[in-house]
Amino acid sequence: MTNDEGILEKLFAPGNSYWLTRFVILRLVGFVYAVAFLVAANQLIPLIGGHGLTPATHFLNEVQTQLGSRSAGMLQVPTLFWFGISDDALSMFSWVGFALSLIVLGGYASAILLAVLWAMYMSIVHIGQIWYGYGWEIQLLETGFLSIFLCPLLDGRPFPKSRPPILVIWLFRWLGFRIMFGAGLIKLRGDPCWRDLTCLYYHYETQPIPNPISRYLHFAPLWFHKFEVLWNHFVELIVPWFSFGPRMARHIAGVLLVTFQIFLIISGNLSFLNYLTIIPFLACFDDSFLGRFLPPSIVRRAQLAAQNSQPTRVNNGIAVALTVMVIWPSIPTVFNLASGRQLMNYSYDPLDLVNTYGAFGTIGRERDEIVFEGTDDALITGDTKWKEYEFKAKPGDPNRRPPFVAPYQPRIDWQIWFAAMSSPSEYPWTLHFVWKLL
Numbered sequence: 511m512t513n514d515e516g517i518l519e520k521l522f523a524p525g526n527s528y529w530l531t532r533f534v535i536l537r538l539v540g541f542v543y544a545v546a547f548l549v550a551a552n553q554l555i556p557l558i559g560g561h562g563l564t565p566a567t568h569f570l571n572e573v574q575t576q577l578g579s580r581s582a583g584m585l586q587v588p589t590l591f592w593f594g595i596s597d598d599a600l601s602m603f604s605w606v607g608f609a610l611s612l613i614v615l616g617g618y619a620s621a622i623l624l625a626v627l628w629a630m631y632m633s634i635v636h637i638g639q640i641w642y643g644y645g646w647e648i649q650l651l652e653t654g655f656l657s658i659f660l661c662p663l664l665d666g667r668p669f670p671k672s673r674p675p676i677l678v679i680w681l682f683r684w685l686g687f688r689i690m691f692g693a694g695l696i697k698l699r700g701d702p703c704w705r706d707l708t709c710l711y712y713h714y715e716t717q718p719i720p721n722p723i724s725r726y727l728h729f730a731p732l733w734f735h736k737f738e739v740l741w742n743h744f745v746e747l748i749v750p751w752f753s754f755g756p757r758m759a760r761h762i763a764g765v766l767l768v769t770f771q772i773f774l775i776i777s778g779n780l781s782f783l784n785y786l787t788i789i790p791f792l793a794c795f796d797d798s799f800l801g802r803f804l805p806p807s808i809v810r811r812a813q814l815a816a817q818n819s820q821p822t823r824v825n826n827g828i829a830v831a832l833t834v835m836v837i838w839p840s841i842p843t844v845f846n847l848a849s850g851r852q853l854m855n856y857s858y859d860p861l862d863l864v865n866t867y868g869a870f871g872t873i874g875r876e877r878d879e880i881v882f883e884g885t886d887d888a889l890i891t892g893d894t895k896w897k898e899y900e901f902k903a904k905p906g907d908p909n910r911r912p913p914f915v916a917p918y919q920p921r922i923d924w925q926i927w928f929a930a931m932s933s934p935s936e937y938p939w940t941l942h943f944v945w946k947l948l
Contacts, residue, residue: 526757526796526797526798527673527674527796527797527812527816528673528674528676528679528793528796528797529669529673529674529797529812529813529815529816530796530797530800530801530804530808530809530812531674531679531792531793531795531796531797531800532660532661532674533668533669533808533812534792534800534804535657535660535682535789535792535793536614536619536624536657536660536661537614537615537617538785538788538789538792539614539619539624539653539654539657539789540611540612540613540614540615540616540619541611541615541785542650542653542782542785542786542789542917543607543610543611543614543615543627543631543650543654544608544611544612544615545782545785545917545918546607546611546631546650546782547604547605547607547608547611547630547631548604548608548918549918549919549921550600550603550604550607550634551601551604551605551608553641553920553921553922554600554601554604554634554638555597555600555601557638557641557921557922558600558637558638558639558641559597559600560596560597563922563939563942563943563946564639564640564641564939564942566591566595566600566637566638566639567595569637569639570583570587570589570591570592570595570637573586573587580592585860586860587636587637587860588632588633588636588860588861589632589633589634589636589637590603590629590630590633591633591637595637603630603633603634604634606630607627607630607631607634610623610626610627610630611627614627617667617668618666618667618668619657619661619666619668620661620662620663620664620665620666621658621659621661621662621663621664622663622664623666624654624657624658624661625658627654628651628654628655628657628658631650631651631654632651632861632862635647635648635651635862640925640937640939641921641922641925642921644781644783644855644924645783645854645855645867645868645869646781646782646783646786648855648857648862648865649689649783649786649787649865649867650782650786651861651862651863652685652862652863652864652865653685653786653789653790655861655863656678656681656682656685656832656836659675659678659828659829659832660674660675660678662825668808668811669811669812669814669815670815671815671818671819671820672819672820672825673816673819675825675826675828675829676829677829677830677832677833678829678832679793680793680833681832681833681836682789682790682792682793683753683754683760683790683793683794684836684840685790686750686753686767686787686790686791686793686794687750687751687753687754688840688843688847688866688867689787689790689867690745690746690747690749690750690767691746691747691750691847692846692847692852692854692866692867692868693746693867693868693869693870694742694743694746694747695747695847695852695868696852696854696868696869696871697709697742697743697746697868697870697871698743698747699850699852699871700871700872701871701872701873703873704739704743704873707735707736707739707740708732708735708736708739709735709739709870709873710727710735710738710739710742711732711735712873712874712875713870713873714727714728714777714778715728715877716873716874716875716876716877717778717780718778718779718780718904718923718924718927719778719779719903719904719905719912719915719916719920719923719924719927720778720779720905720912721777721778721779721912721913721914721915721916722911722912722913722914723776723777723778724777724778724912725912727777745766745767745770749763749766749767750763750767751763753767753791753793753794757796760794760795761794761795761799763791763794764791764792764794764795767788767791767794768788768791768792771784771785771787771788771791772784772788775916778916779903779912779913779914779915779916780916781916781917781918781919781924782916782917782918782919783869784916785917797809797812797816835863836863836864839858839859839863839864840864842858843858843864843865843866846866847866852866852868853866854866854867854868854869854871855867855868855869874931877905878930878931879904879905879906879926879930880926880929880930880940881898881906882898882899882943882944882947883896883897883898883899884896884897884899884947885897899947901920901922901923901926902915902920902923903915903920903923904920904923904924904926904927922943925937925939926940
């Protein structure tokens with residue numbers, strides 16, 4: 511152990527190691543990437559393909575026209591698809607990303623492999639337009655970027671010779687803090703129902719895609735909903751601070767934060783957001799904590815790796831450089847948290863390396879749905895019978911039970927939820943969708 515790393519260990523985590531922490535974080539990163547690329551493989555072509563609702567080729571051409579050159583477009587909207595895009599390329603890109611994600615999920619994760627996954631998903635997000643405008647897209651990019659530096663460059667074994675960089679573990683904690691504290695502040699500064707404790711009286715019905723459990727939560731008594739809001743404020747605004755505290759405080763914070771995300775997973779179909787949000791909270795745990803819940807064979811492998819670890823100045827130098835790289839762009843995110851005009855899910859750099867986060871600052875009181883109908887009649891009359899186009903996930907027939915679809919995300923179903931709260935001029939793709947149905 512180098513002197514610098516020894517000081518950090520004594521200052522931040524006495525006697526602890528993070529071999530199992532790295533192991534669990536990377537497996538979950540692989541899982542989330544796999545879901546994200548599977549969604550892309552199934553949906554990119556109908557959404558942004560050559561004949562999709564908002565073709566990516568048109569988008570890239572508009573970017574190039576507005577910025578004046580292709581090189582300027584590459585700098586502002588970095589994506590590998592500047593070098594060529596087609597439906598076949600979108601499909602191949604997605605399936606290759608899915609396959610590589612399974613490799614990470616299966617236990618092999620080198621820095622190069624994770625860098626490839628990060629670059630591939632960034633390339634998709636940056637041409638995804640409205641379909642990829644969710645906060646968890648840039649959150650996955652930031653999480654995936656940090657994950658690169660947990661691993662050696664080439665050694666992808668679950669327990670390589672180099673120990674997990676303590677600074678990177680702390681950067682994950684910093685990410686988790688910004689996610690939760692930002693979400694808490696945006697609520698207090700947003701809808702009054704977060705302050706009068708009634709937001710969750712409406713949320714389970716009006717959320718984008720409810721699941722079967724949402725109905726039971728919706729009909730819970732009002733006192734329960736008020737307690738939920740108070741607990742939400744406690745977990746989002748108070749608990750994250752303890753992730754920077756002593757070992758026991760971090761463990762308690764980690765348990766509360768992970769449990770909170772599990773409840774959100776149960777309560778609705780929120781895509782892979784909550785699975786992704788669990789990842790930085792895992793950095794609150796050390797090997798002695800996680801070792802109680804993992805198979806003994808894995809724990810023994812981690813212990814053996816720790817005994818044979820070989821720290822290097824290169825790894826320490828890279829971790830320090832990454833920390834500086836994250837601290838500098840973190841400055842505007844801190845000012846954003848302190849601002850009365852807090853921005854939610856905003857990135858300050860083209861690569862989405864350090865971002866602001868937040869969710870559900872405003873809660874709907876009623877649920878409106880856009881209903882698309884069609885008919886087999888050749889002649890439209892007053893007696894024409896219309897049939898509703900049923901979507902797989904979004905609510906339609908009130909008698910139909912809502913599905914479980916998360917962590918998978920049906921992106922058009924999500925966007926119809928937004929469109930129902932707006933006008934066709936704000937979501938022109940809805941008219942294009944109607945034309946596609948004809």
